[in-house]
Amino acid sequence: MESKTPSIYLIYPSCFYYPDWMEKVEMKTSQLLLASFLTRYYPVEYADFEYAIGRPNSVIQIKRFERKVHDLFADCRHKILAISCWTSLSYQATLTISRIWREMYPERLIVVGGYHASARPDEFLTENNLIDYVICGEGELALKDIAAGFAASGRPAGTTVIKSPPVREDNFVGYNWDIVDRFMSEYFPNGPGNIYLYLSRGCPFGCSFCMEPLKDRKWRAYTPDSAFQELDTAIARFKPYGVAFADACFGMRPGWRKEFLRLLAASNPRAWIVIETRPEYIDDEDIELFAQFKTEIQFGVESCSPDMLLLMKKTRQPDKFLERFRNVSHKLSARGVLHRANLIFNHPGETRKTLDETFGFIDRELENKSSYLMWAAHSYMHFPGCELDSNKAYYEKTFGSRFLRPEWWKENDDQYYASMQFIPSADLGEENRGLWETMMAQRKENLKSALAPRAFRFAANKYFLDWKIDPRYEEV
Ligand code: B12
Ligand code: SF4
Secondary structure, eight states, X not given: OOOSSOOEEEEEOOOSSOOTTSOOOSSOHHHHHHHHHHTTTSOEEEEEHHHHTOOOOSHHHHHHXXXXXXXXXXXXXOSEEEEEOOSGGGHHHHHHHHHHHHHHOTTSEEEEESHHHHHOGGGGOOTTOOOSEEEESOOHHHHHHHHHHHXXXXXXXXXXXXXXXXXXXXXXXXXXXXGGHHHHHHHOTTOOSEEEEXXXXXXXXOOTTOSGGGSOOSOEEOOHHHHHHHHHHHXXXXXXXXXXXXXXXXXXXXXXXXXXXHHHHHHOOSSEEEEEXXXXXXXXXXXXXXXXXXXXXXXXXXXXXXXXXXXXTSOSOHHHHHHHHHHHHHXXXXXXXXXXXXXXXXXXXXXXXXXXXXHHHHHHHHTOSSBOEEEEEEEOOOOTTSHHHHTHHHHHHHHOOEESSTTGGGSSXXXXXXXXXXXXXXXTOGGGTTHHHHHHHHTHHHHHHTBOHHHHHHHHHHTOGGGGGSGGGGGO
16 A cells, blocks of 8 residues: 655665675664654655665675565555665665666655765666665755655656755754664564664764765754753663764763763663764773773774874874874773774875884884773775875875776675775785784784773673683683
8 A cells, every 4th residue: 555645765885895794884873863863754665675684795695685675575565765875885786786676666765875876976876776765974954855845746867966955953853763673672672782883973073084074063962951861762672782972973062971971971871882982082080981881992092093083083192192092092991991092004195114113103002001991903994085085195196006806796706805905005915914913913912911801801702702702811
């Protein structure tokens, strides 16, 4: 049966050629937030095809995926298919699903949005106008207007790319958990491992490898009180093991942060709370509050080489940034607060000298015993939409960087692996690009021995499962 108002079918399309061993994101918060807004105006159904169908990574599996999409679309009452091409990993799945919908429902609408759509809107322009609208940026307001327009005048003549205005604080809506209630009870009957929550939007920084600057950079947040209510409701309703704040820039305003953290500490949440933030945004009072509940603080440190931090546009004052991180980390350790430094190695411009600088900094920190600092390192993954992507020629010319699979999201090959096929500099060519991993492995023993027993056990349980056979695991 077809509904009279243009109801919206919002889909997370899954990813093709993404390895099985990569964990699925349990519940996709951006899509839920978008649906929570739209549901105030139109009927909205949300489906996650990664769970409902799976993640195909061969031609045969893709055929099966197509058949299942076809089945799920049969007798569909919705007039608007809204696909979230949130990361580039979903590019192929987005096109495949659009083709199926178009064949089945030539008169109905297809709208695509998300980070990949914002980064490369042109990649959704096909000869036969498969997709009706490509939305760049935050989707709420544009999608609401499109739905109103469709009710009045049907499909547009050609594909239209729209830059959607950002949602202002006074237009923020809360999470409508009813939208995912069935999904959660079907896939996580005993509660999810993790729920990610956005309490704010926007980030004033402009890191070279990050797409966030493409969206509105103005920091906007729920009030501290409603942010806390959102958290409290999610914990009470789904009983997750952990809640992570996935904001681009958590707690940027000190007044907001303190008010929110005070409420959080006073509530003594039953779930672990994971907060990713910058060292500049943590002060002594925050540290005292963190010490009152089960939490892990994550810092996007990215590199400990001042030159790399400048190149990454992480900060204009790299020495100050690193010193601040060191200071905050020592204070967190003194209060027994677990924290993690995230590092990106092999960013364009990385050389043996910059690796030495980073490991020099790490080595100094590893001399501290009873530390609560864990190091998490990853190779640079090239995703479109960031400064690095638009300035590839600069990095190639200046450092001899080589982007070996510049459009890997269009390839039928392991996309996780392909996104890392990259030469950072002439100095770290083919033979040396694995050097950072060797340097990290050489420090394995020190990475362990620097940690306090509780931090060791936590790290072994969450990040380094092979540490569990170490006798220190039982020391707590
Ligand atoms: C939180 C986050 C995560 C969380 C996700 C939590 C969750 N449950 O959803 C975690 C940690 C799990 C994660 C994982 C990954 N992430 Co991530 N993540 C982010 C982050 C920080 C979100 C920023 C934010 O504040 N969003 C707030 C919400 C409100 O905005 P939004 O997400 O943009 O959603 C809006 C629009 O996109 C749009 N929209 C979305 N869908 C649709 C659909 C339609 C139809 C329309 C019209 C609009 C629309 O409207 C939404 C509401 O306004 C971003 C950016 C960053 N600073 O790093 C990266 C980011 C999105 N991640 C990225 C990547 C690469 C990944 C990983 C691949 C990393 C990895 N190595 O594995 C995985 C992929 C996971 C997967 N399979 O999808 C990239 C994507 C780049 C790209 N071009 O694809 C980003 C942009 C970081 C970067 N490198 O720049 N991530
Ligand atoms: S990496 Fe973090 S701090 Fe840098 S621009 Fe992206 S969201 Fe902002």
